[in-house]
Amino acid sequence: MGAGKTKRMPRAVREQQMLDAAVSVFGRRGYMAASMDEIAELAGVSKPLVYLYLNSKDDLFSACIGREARALTEAVRAGVRPGLSADGQLWSGLRAFFDHTARHPDAWRMLHLHARTHGERFAAEVAAMREEIVAFVTQLIAAAARDAHRDPHLPEGEVAGLAEALVGAAESLADWAGATEGVTAKQAAATLMNFAWAGLGDLMAGRPWSPPEDSEPVPDAEPVPEAEGVPDSEPVAQAAG
Template sequence: MGSVKTKRMPRAVRERQMLDAAVKTFGQRGYMAASMDEIAELAGVSKPLVYLYLNSKEDLFTACIRREAAALTEAVRSGVRPGLGADRQLWAGARAFFTHTAQNPDGWAILHLQARTHGEPFAAEVAAMREEIVAFVTQLIVVAAREAHRDPDLPEREVAGLAEALVGAAESLAAWANTTPGVSARQAAATLMNFAWAGLGNLMEGRPWSAPDADQVLSFDDRA
């Protein structure tokens, strides 16, 4: 491959150019298959310049994870409008989440697939992002639940598991929506709300589902 001619530009612009190319390459080719040569070529720079700016393939991949994680987290936070009812806030957050992942499929592939399967340092970066989103969703639910129950002391642990389940469902739905033709961000968000809000709505109204007593549960052998 011939040398790539580059023109002078601000460092921040050049780094963004390299990261854009890296996200596309890692997202579509996978971490192991992606090469620094193709990333440099796609960015329109020399490979030594990529190493000069971003040190190594590992550091470049970490920078991609951090940028995409920050962008997704900000999209979800910005999508929620304070003062709305709990269902409207969750709906807005879900739409923001699915819109962002649909518009940035390579970034989502890095976060949801690549980073989690190529070593603990990468997985830890994604775990930190996920914890932030779960904490945000937990607060949305617990504030609404406290208002609904008129109980300002309702502990977060009462809804923390629901937030975990909701975020997990959103992640799986985003992966499905991005690989299923014709599924829009709005449809994915509606699917999540239909799946989740029946239970959350009952919680807000003081009617949570309760497990039956142990003596009421029959084993499969008992039913035969």
């Protein structure tokens, strides 16, 4: 090999560089404001090469969503170690989620903000990722209930609702942590753990909260009668004067 020749970079490696650059630009600017010129420059390649590898801006955005969605779900799954107590599994899963979103803020903004609001195709891809995470959390809560030897077990609908609530809270808290200076991933996870486990712990121990039996809907307030002889458009104080 001549001294002037350099080894060509494998296509897969080059493509990952393009995706890294695109995630950074999409996360910071959003889909519409993201420039293919900026993405190519950040990746260290020409714009025609980006199109050659990834076809179009839409396809590039979709490839970024797919890669980052897989990375997030894999991180959460890998973070939950089998054999832990119910609270230990929840804590390790939350730590994995917040650690990942803190390390990859551009990817999180792209997934949770930009992909959901740009178009139906991209929103559907993110929704599929979210459904996978909710299903995983549902399994964790159901398994925790079985391990607690509750009889009867938690109803399926209640387990699904708890999982939806927990994932929704984690998403909102990840946004808050990312926008709040000084909040670490561990602190965010602990905040949600304290909020969630206070209720889940009692639930697993067979002490669910129930509304008081004598509680009744608050009746609608009676309308305040208008002062006699005062037109609707005239203030009462003015009429009294």
